[in-house]
Amino acid sequence: MCCQLITTLWLSFIRLEYMDISPNNSFLDSASVAKECTALPALPFPLSSDQQAIWFAQTLNPELTNYNIGSVMIIDGNIVPDIMIKAFDSVIKRHDAFRLRIVAGTSPAQYFASSALPLMEFKDFSATDNPINEAEQYVKLNFTQPFNLAERLWRSSLIYAGNNRWYWQLCCHHIIADGTSLSLLNVELSENYSRLIRGEKLSAGAALSYADFVASDATYLSAKQCNKDQAFWLERYTTLPPPLFPPLATTRTPASYLPDPVTWMLEENLFQRIEQVASLYGLSILHFMYALFACYFKRIKNSDDIVFGIPLHNRRNAQQKTAVGMYASVIPVRIRLTDEDTFSDVMQKAADELRLCYKHQRLPITEIQRRIKNQQKTDSANLFDMSLSYEPYDVNIHLEGASVHTIKPHHRAQYPLAITINQYAITSNNKQSQSVCVEFNFSLDYFTPADIQVMQSRLAVLLEGVLQNSDTPVSHLPILSTHERQKLLQPAPAIESDASDLLIHEMFEAQVRRSPQAIAVVFEGESLTYDALNRRANTLAHQLIRMGVHPNDRVAICLQRGLDMVIGILGILKAGGGYVPLDPVYPGERLNYMLEDSAPVALVTHSGLVQALNSAIPAVLMDAPFPASADEDDENNPVPLSPGLAAHHLAYVIYTSGSTGQPKGVMVEHRNITRLLTVSQPVFSFSRNDTWSLCHSFAFDFSVWELFGALCSGGRLIVVSTACARSATDARAAAKL
Known part of the structure; x- marks a missing residue:
């Protein structure tokens, strides 16, 4: 969107x-x-x-x-x-x-x-x-x-x-x-x-x-005051703030589809308490609400540099205040927080910054952004991705022979998140109705409705904590509901009986159904979506099945780090086999020993590696054309029940280092991996928003956590090249992709 x-x-x-x-x-x-x-x-x-x-x-x-x-x-x-x-x-x-x-x-x-x-x-x-x-x-x-x-x-x-x-x-x-x-x-x-x-x-x-x-807008842009305002904003943003909200996925929500806003009605007595706290410090409702949301994102995002877009009416004289037109503008208001700041400190910081920014509000946001972009020499200069507006409606409406029940505004977000505090005081035929509604308009490219509802419930907890003691340091303010705290602190739940019956590739296939077009794996500028990765793994699986691979059969895989390596592992599992990883960087003697000891029924590799292995094992070459025997159904998921594949069957064999003798192959079943992922999920709350890096060799058992932790939770897997993995600086950079 x-x-x-x-x-x-x-x-x-x-x-x-x-x-x-x-x-x-x-x-x-x-x-x-x-x-x-x-x-x-x-x-x-x-x-x-x-x-x-x-x-x-x-x-x-x-x-x-x-x-x-x-x-x-x-x-x-x-x-x-x-x-x-x-x-x-x-x-x-x-x-x-x-x-x-x-x-x-x-x-x-x-x-x-x-x-x-x-x-x-x-x-x-x-x-x-x-x-x-x-x-x-x-x-x-x-x-x-x-x-x-x-x-x-x-x-x-x-x-x-x-x-x-x-x-x-x-x-x-x-x-x-x-x-x-x-x-x-x-x-x-x-x-x-x-x-x-x-x-x-x-x-x-x-x-x-x-x-x-x-006309006045055009005149201002060539006036001396415009130059003063420009200098103010350029000095304010010599560095750009970090974004608050990363996009959920690379796919774009159709611009024509907008979600209904999430609303939070504040009871009259609750809002009166807000007014009392703000007035105690000689501040306004906007200062209070700015501080509330700044403290929230400090706690949730651990961000100490907060910028919100504050909309302005931008009507400069009595005539403009009674005319219809697009006068409104927005200013970026920035404050920096520390863990030691109290809520009242944050309110005061917001008030001080707003007071300064109001003096230079005439420069349109488009001009502020353009000139900061030029100063930073960057393609974009996004100063904020959330707007916060306080809109008091004190309207005295008289309709002869009728009464106004309510007035509902309609507006949607032009940013990832737009929050409006609507305070209504409508008088109609001498009857007054009052209400305060916090409206969350959001983009589905950045939030789900459930995300916003969680935000609203946590804000309610934070608000109550602030109202009880506004001198509490930000780091000590409550933010989780009683239910969330209990859920976080309780012991890991026992695994459901059917969780241990899952196959590892079935957990991956569930993510394919949920987000087929989400990016699943990335390697040096190339990527595959979940759907594309699944189809290519299925093609390999059907080829292995035709070669006679059955449950508990070992299938060796010798590939350089990359997309084919991930496809190969999934394809072997889908065929019912257990994969035996052979890292090409290992000495030839070690590779030959593992091949002989594991006795695989097939080998998945590249044409450039098969000769170095010098093995008579039937090989599937990932860089060769598809065999003529392949049919149109090869991109479909193999049915696990056909060969009788179950969770107690072999998933992989990884060899020890051999430091105390010959390397020993450790056999791990599907249920061992699914148990690991199922138990860890409530603790870490892995989701499709996560990015994982596969830094370890796939012949080292920690790679199993990196690989399937990503693909079985809908996350994005970054396969780090061998050279990059050996450089700490390059590895950190790759993990941010």
Whole structure:
């Protein structure tokens, strides 16, 4: 998914300079841009800096819907649809951002369409079997349909669900509006509707044109203050912070698919306690919540350098504060933590840093990122991968003849994780409702819904610990629930009876079914997915079966470290044999002794090694073409029951060093390996997010843990070359791949 599109994709390309889309196609300076925008608003004019980033992201991914923003107002009472439509029509005529259209080209531009805008759509689901469900499904559909930037960039519906329950929905593209715009529209629509119901006239005055903001944005970028702001941010980020969230997999989630957010409702008394702690130190809710999340990631990620993106309304005067448009921006706020810091210390650090950053908030995030990228001489300069926003909604709405039940905003993440603390105080017809909801919007490229739910439950534990004593050092703050602590501290569970009945390659095949396209093994720039590795191992297994390999038969394998070595081991196990690893770096005398002593029925090797072994054992050459006898089913998993293969059969034979005499072959069964992996799993919680390095020789028994620990938990196995394994520096670098 395009999760850091504002902060990443835009930075991969050159800056789009402001350009006049006029017959002579000439560039304008900032003063000319300002004059052009305000004097001739019907002509195309440039996008603001943040608009350009949004345009770029949407253009790359036309199906993208995480720039769809909006709200749905749920109403109880008598609503007159024609009056509501007329009230909304007046709203959209007052704010010219609703008439914006985008012009694509070398540099994107926008203009105000002169054609009449369509009215609000009216839908009546009252006659359906389940009108509430039908209405809510229709609302969801409207929010999840992508916009075409060349067409109208908003849609609105009035929906009736029977029994005096109404929904008013507005969905628009982020390129023409922001969160503040939505709050303005809710209030203005209700005021217009109530006036029309009472027979009063509506205010005819137009709001400030969005072109005015674009002009001021262009003027600022060539002003002295812009240079001062740039110097501040460059000094703040002479080094880049480490990323908080690694991606889950190399496969990309379709941009059109967005998960539902995870919500955390804070009870009123709990939120009052938060307010009390913040006010005790003369700080705000945002300072408290910044500190809470910073302490969480310090504990979970052991990161002492935390940067969050803090969204800003970015409206600089009274006129802008009452106008619809894309004014919002975001600033990167960075603090450094130590284990000795108390929670109150972290709050104060957040407050101090925010105070400094607010003075330089005018420089758009796209410009901050671009200039830091140039300073660092890097292809990307991601300053943060999580945004944190505190949104207090104190709205007094009066709808004549009806009351507002609730207002639900709609927004999705443009980063791996976007957290919004929504505090609602809605007064409708002298009745007030209050609630606080922490909303987690996330990308499936970085999190599963279960990951976010675990995060939320741990944050709840951390929050309670902070509220009990805000002077507790970060390193001592609680973060695990009672259940998690008990699970972590309890003895390793007894192995289920059927766990010891598993075959080692069956555990691998289970991971193939779970994540077939995930990367399974990597060697010097080459890689195989779980599906590809499984199919190639199956092909070898069927070839060995045709050669007469049966359970408990030994099959020697002599291969250099690489992908074929992993394929060979799995193929032998799938055929029912036990593999006997012969490391080519061993002396010829030792290799010949192991071959003679183990008496394998077959040998898996390369053509360049088979001659050095000088053995009459039937050989399968991994670098030779597939035999003519292979059939189309050879890529399918062999059926273990056919040869009677079971967990008590041989998995491998590894020889001792021979330091006290001749090397001795130690025979290990499938159930010994599966027992090892099953017992260790609850202790280490291995998962598909883990990367393992195979550093040891496959003729040394620790390699079994490295190899199957990765492939049987869905992780990624890095096969380290022999030369690299002998260099500590190179081995560490390989393990980070």
